[in-house]
Amino acid sequence: MKLLIIAPEQIPVPPPFGGSVENCIYQIARQVSNEHQITIVSLLRNKMPRKSVMNNTTILRVSGGSKQVYLKNVLRLVKGKSFDMIQIDNRPRFAAAVRKAFPNTPISIFMHSMTFVSSPMTTRKLANEDLRNVDLIIGNSKSLQLSLKNRFPAHKEKIKFVHLGVDTDSFRPRMNSASKSFHVLFAGRLIPRKGVPTLLQAVRIARKSVPSIRLSVAGGTRSPAYKAYLKRMARNLGVPVQFKGNLSRKRMPAFYRTGDCFVCPSQKHEAFGLVNVEAMASGLPVIASRIGGIPEIVQHGRNGLLVEEFREPSAFAYNIAKLAKDSELKALLSKRAREDVLHRFSWSITATKLMGIYKAARA
Structure with a gap:
């Protein structure tokens, strides 16, 4: 053709x-x-x-x-x-x-x-x-x-x-997962609908029970004022966060391999949510809003965790802390996430x- x-x-x-x-x-x-x-x-x-x-x-x-x-x-x-x-x-x-x-x-x-x-x-x-x-x-x-x-x-x-x-050769799990801290990742455009403020508040709450939790955010924005707002919010909340900026496609697989879990706190309809598939291919359990096409990828309790009350930071905080405390659950979701991507995506x-x-x- x-x-x-x-x-x-x-x-x-x-x-x-x-x-x-x-x-x-x-x-x-x-x-x-x-x-x-x-x-x-x-x-x-x-x-x-x-x-x-x-x-x-x-x-x-x-x-x-x-x-x-x-x-x-x-x-x-x-x-x-x-x-x-x-x-x-x-x-x-x-x-x-x-x-x-x-x-x-x-x-x-x-x-x-x-x-x-x-x-x-x-x-x-x-x-x-x-x-x-x-x-x-x-x-x-x-x-x-x-x-x-x-x-x-x-x-x-x-x-x-x-x-x-997803390119399952490039996006693959890291070999050694030993780490003293629990590293939460986000990737996406820095725009209000992606829910980064909700994630920042969630990390603040989760750190009350798991102080080792830290956050990295990858993604660009056309609004420097919005990024400045997010940085100011993180400082005010006392959340340890690194804003990595707009990473090239070649650098994204390595970014995912630094994490322990991936959070997609979308506040509005996501048609698909490719970042979730990339994270899963990288062996990361995904915590995501139950919205739009995301539940077609992330299956609650099987390869990740879905959040019904996705406008509530406490709902994300509960799931982040849950994974940080339960290494067996984290390992199981991670294994199934990779397997499901290989078979379906x-x-x-x-x-x-x-x-x-x-x-x-x-x-």
């Missing part, structure tokens, strides 16, 4: 930092390029080449500046070429222009959240019109699939889901399911 993938306009493929959507595109292409011919069009940035080739995958990079300029450059580059399927990642607003350029080619939109089909990014009416231009809508979890079906019932028959994966499983959906759509 000749597949064209159009990446969003903000981060190049492969992403040097962050960019879970762009990393997803890159990892899927790596898995399927032996059997299929993949063309990825992505943002040109820094010293990256305009063209990269790996196996049967070609990555073309174009300049941006705005969504409109970027999309115009993308379509100019692929104009006149032939593809069996076109995948647009997370940008339903691109669909009309892509359909106009390729009137007879099946188009899918791979959605990674509800952000770009919701206010303030768009209206329900506009999103409905955009989705009329695509043949398939792929969500990254059952939860996102259900949310999309509920919001856009006219398109429910073409809405599917594919769980994302590898990139090869993601790629196989996605390409199966595309083959069926073209049959």
Whole structure:
């Protein structure tokens, strides 16, 4: 199959930092390029080449500046070429222009959240019109699939889901877990919905019974004021925390291997929560909000712990202290976390399911 993938306009493929959507595109292409011919069009940035080739995958990079300029450059580059399927990642607003350029080619939109089909990014009416231009809508979890079906019932028959994966060779458990302190990790964007203030308060409470607990936070923000607020809050609470900043993708596996558990205190819907899978692949028990697609990954009492009252710091504190005190439970959850990722969340499983959906759509 000749597949064209159009990446969003903000981060190049492969992403040097962050960019879970762009990393997803890159990892899927790596898995399927032996059997299929993949063309990825992505943002040109820094010293990256305009063209990269790996196996049967070609990555073309174009300049941006705005969504409109970027999309115009993308379509100019692929104009006149032939593809069996076109995948647009997370940008339903691109669909009309892509359909106009390729009137007879099946188009899918791979959605990674509800952000770009919701206010303030768009209206329900506009999103409905955009989705009329695509043949398939792929969500990254059952939860996102259900949310999309509920919001856009006219398109429910073409809405599917594919769980994302993780590089299980890079993200692996550390060999020696002996440590005097209990190290709690968080990774994600430093924005209010991710719940870092809740985590800071939870660590303060948990340290009353386990004083050795400490915290490390990896992630960047576009708001220096918000990061300053979090640092000030940590100081006022007396919480020992290291803010690691925006770590490169190459450094993230080593970051996970420094931890004893991972906490995902999301305060709003998470479509999937890839950081949880990365942490589990790294042999970390995950404590996470029971919200959105997270329970599809983290199974309470089996490979992690889910928090019902996720707006309450004390609920997270209870589970953090529980793991810190119970080494047998921690070891059991850690073992099962790694096993479950190997069986359910590898990139090869993601790629196989996605390409199966595309083959069926073209049959």
